Amino acid sequence: MTTREGWRYLAIVLDACSRRVVGWAMADHVRAALVTAALALARGKRRPPVGLVHHADRGCQYTSPACGAALRAAEILPALGAVGDGYDNAVAERFFATLKVELLHRHPWPTHVAARLAIFAFIEVWYNRRRRHATLGYRSPLEYEELYRQTAAA
Numbered sequence: 001m002t003t004r005e006g007w008r009y010l011a012i013v014l015d016a017c018s019r020r021v022v023g024w025a026m027a028d029h030v031r032a033a034l035v036t037a038a039l040a041l042a043r044g045k046r047r048p049p050v051g052l053v054h055h056a057d058r059g060c061q062y063t064s065p066a067c068g069a070a071l072r073a074a075e076i077l078p079a080l081g082a083v084g085d086g087y088d089n090a091v092a093e094r095f096f097a098t099l100k101v102e103l104l105h106r107h108p109w110p111t112h113v114a115a116r117l118a119i120f121a122f123i124e125v126w127y128n129r130r131r132r133h134a135t136l137g138y139r140s141p142l143e144y145e146e147l148y149r150q151t152a153a154a
Contacts, residue, residue: 001104001109001115001119002109003109003110003111003112003114003115004108004109004110004111005110005111005112006028006112007028008026008027008028008112008115008116009026009027009028009029009030009034010024010025010026010099010119011024011025011026011030011034011035011037011038011061012024012038012092012095012123013038013039013041013042013054014091014092014095015046015141015145016055016091017148018136018141018142018144018145018148019091019095019133019135019136019141019144020128020141020142020144020145021095021123021127021128021141022041022042022045022046023038023039023040023041023042023043023044023045024038024041024119024123025037025038025041026115026116026119028112030059030061031061031064032060032061032064032065032066032067033066034061035056035061035062035064035067036066036067036070039054039067039070039071039074040070043074048074048076050075051075051076051077052074052075052076052077053076053077053078053079054071054076054077054078054079055079055080055081055088055089056078056079056080056081056089057080057081057088057089058080058081058083062078062080063080095127098127098131099119099122099127102122102126103118103119103122127141128140128141128142129141129142
């Protein structure tokens with residue numbers, strides 16, 4: 001996203017089952033540190049079991065030694081999409097399309113701080129908690145996860 005202070009880039013870690021954004025990070029670059037920061041937040045929130053699969057496209061940040069080392073340290077299995085396969089990252093691409101339509105293209109962003117606060121509110125307050133998804137039976141990601149937990153416990 002662009003602000004009057006320059007570009008800001010967003011990396012997310014998305015739970016493919018519930019569509020919940022479980023980790024995210026913003027920076028003024030698209031280097032591996034951006035991706036590993038989002039991954040670290042997701043790991044802290046979720047504490048995933050050994051063998052979790054992390055799917056990403058073949059961007060240099062995801063194929064970098066730093067990203068590979070972070071995944072190995074967490075015992076997370078990397079899975080990279082096929083070159084030129086537009087369907088590989090459909091869930092993440094849908095999130096970014098929604099973000100652009102519902103937030104980014106509606107307002108000018110004067111500062112990096114304003115952009116970060118807006119992204120925080122969009123992800124943590126709106127998208128994860130209240131935004132309904134047809135794929136989830138018109139539930140929000142958090143509602144879907146709660147229903148899944150209740151079903152699994154029964």
